[in-house]
Amino acid sequence: MILADTNVVSEFMRPVVDPAVLAWAQQVAWAATPGG
Known part of the structure; x- marks a missing residue:
């Protein structure tokens, strides 16, 4: 779920x-990645 x-x-x-938003988005994307 996103x-x-x-x-x-x-x-x-x-x-x-x-840049803080980009960093946050990367964390969210990483956390949402299966096996991440």
Whole structure:
């Protein structure tokens, strides 16, 4: 299951994405990966 807050989605739609948001997304993606 993927949890997506509208604030997070809008953050990725910005021309410049906050590095902290990218780092958080990587952690979420890693945690959601089977065997991760």
